[in-house]
Amino acid sequence: MICVSISEKTNDEAIKQIRAAEKIADAIEIRLDSIEEPDLNRLINSTKPIIATNRKKGEGGNFEGSEEERISLLIEAIKNGAEYADIELSSGKQAISKLIGEKGKARIIVSYHNFTETPESLDVIIDEISSTGCDIIKIAAFANDITDNIRMFEAAKKSGKNIIALCMGEKGEISRILYKKFGSILTYSIMEKGKETAPGQITIQLMKNLYRADKLNKETQILGTIGKPAKYSRSIFMFNPVYEKLKLNKVHLKFEVDNLAKFLSEIKKLKPAGFAVTTPYKEEVLKHLDEIDETAREIGAVNTIVVKDNKLIGYNTDGIGAKRAIQEKTVLEGKNIVIIGAGGAAKAVSYVLSKENCNLRILNRTVEKAKEIAKKAGCEYGSLNDLGNFDLLLNCTSVGMSPNESETPIEKKHLKGIVMDIVYKPIMTTLLKEAKEQRCETIDGISMLLHQGIEQYRLWMGIEPPIELMRESLWKSLSEKQ
Ligand code: ATR
Numbered sequence: 001m002i003c004v005s006i007s008e009k010t011n012d013e014a015i016k017q018i019r020a021a022e023k024i025a026d027a028i029e030i031r032l033d034s035i036e037e038p039d040l041n042r043l044i045n046s047t048k049p050i051i052a053t054n055r056k057k058g059e060g061g062n063f064e065g066s067e068e069e070r071i072s073l074l075i076e077a078i079k080n081g082a083e084y085a086d087i088e089l090s091s092g093k094q095a096i097s098k099l100i101g102e103k104g105k106a107r108i109i110v111s112y113h114n115f116t117e118t119p120e121s122l123d124v125i126i127d128e129i130s131s132t133g134c135d136i137i138k139i140a141a142f143a144n145d146i147t148d149n150i151r152m153f154e155a156a157k158k159s160g161k162n163i164i165a166l167c168m169g170e171k172g173e174i175s176r177i178l179y180k181k182f183g184s185i186l187t188y189s190i191m192e193k194g195k196e197t198a199p200g201q202i203t204i205q206l207m208k209n210l211y212r213a214d215k216l217n218k219e220t221q222i223l224g225t226i227g228k229p230a231k232y233s234r235s236i237f238m239f240n241p242v243y244e245k246l247k248l249n250k251v252h253l254k255f256e257v258d259n260l261a262k263f264l265s266e267i268k269k270l271k272p273a274g275f276a277v278t279t280p281y282k283e284e285v286l287k288h289l290d291e292i293d294e295t296a297r298e299i300g301a302v303n304t305i306v307v308k309d310n311k312l313i314g315y316n317t318d319g320i321g322a323k324r325a326i327q328e329k330t331v332l333e334g335k336n337i338v339i340i341g342a343g344g345a346a347k348a349v350s351y352v353l354s355k356e357n358c359n360l361r362i363l364n365r366t367v368e369k370a371k372e373i374a375k376k377a378g379c380e381y382g383s384l385n386d387l388g389n390f391d392l393l394l395n396c397t398s399v400g401m402s403p404n405e406s407e408t409p410i411e412k413k414h415l416k417g418i419v420m421d422i423v424y425k426p427i428m429t430t431l432l433k434e435a436k437e438q439r440c441e442t443i444d445g446i447s448m449l450l451h452q453g454i455e456q457y458r459l460w461m462g463i464e465p466p467i468e469l470m471r472e473s474l475w476k477s478l479s480e481k482q
Pocket of ligand 1: 340341342343344345346364365366369396397398399409
């Protein structure tokens, strides 16, 4: 059940939101504490079940009156037909018993909130809530580390009761999406950004349309992008629509990771199928893997992990992604290719292209670094002034990336042939814009992003990727500016 939380100042505004929410949500939580003089008769009148909540201050609420008034309003809400009422554990046994005594057909949620941490004693808290005789246990605690979700998951699993167990904050997002895997009976979301009633809530559109949270279950296989930050990852838009279309019981998440070793060991409890790895972990991850594919070992970086028989196997699809993006436009054979840059991306791309029948030259601001990777790729190198003759120029630096959109690694007058950029934010970089003005053919960074993702899919699933579907999903997300 996906529940939309509604927290508005006036009855009219709340009712407007309820009408909108009942079109898409399975249940609606009305935060009575946010509404000045709530009109229960009008508010508790929906086609969807209503959860009446009247939060006190200190538990993230705004209720101004006395405790007695607070509980009375909940009892009134039940009398007006609310299917659920939420009361905080901290309200005390007496208040909780009073509400339970008046519940009639409604179901009582007894809730615990911790806005600073996910405490060690989750089991003890769950037992304490359970002992109140409530119908549903709710425990919501702030995640300071992504692995706090795993502790929450384990505690919820053990409880064996009707439970809502979630972690709050950005790092708790996965517990909200995976609520069914966590054994929770519902998850909370919002109608639009900015309407959060607790930290880390995401919109019901993302919850339902992108992650299909209500369709996931205990068997759902988990994949995700490991990074810091992970929030800018576009992989969620590339993979989740494919899982939906192909009816695969899988989900791609974002893992905001602070401690890679701890994360990789804890996440195994959820039996994940694989990971994408992004900045800053592509190199650090190597020492945590059980096996490393030869290309990734040679490049010295991993952007893909396949989990097989509980073993972590590392691959690198960045180089092959660039290669496929080029091959979509032209043949590699016999081409003179100039790679600009000598960082991780340049390393991956030059290693893969060095296996092809083309001539490579690596140019970098710091020539020493170009020399190092040119040695591995067995090719020429130089400074940014050594452009010489080329058919294809490939920018592997971050120059031109937002917010430095006006920058470009190579002056316009030198551009010719095919110009490719691995930067995809913005899609039309200054380099590509100027290349077009010089009547060059261009290959944008989205093509490489797509193709490295296609290769990841191939590794994770072991089957031929639905290329057009992935392309369509990625472009759709870009046009929707999510
Ligand atoms: P990644 O691993 O993502 O490729 P990186 O390792 O930080 O990123 O590499 C960045 C590359 O962009 C380097 O080749 C860097 O040049 P230096 O080796 O001289 O540092 C290049 N780069 C970054 N900013 C640049 C700039 N303003 N002009 C030219 N090259 C630049």
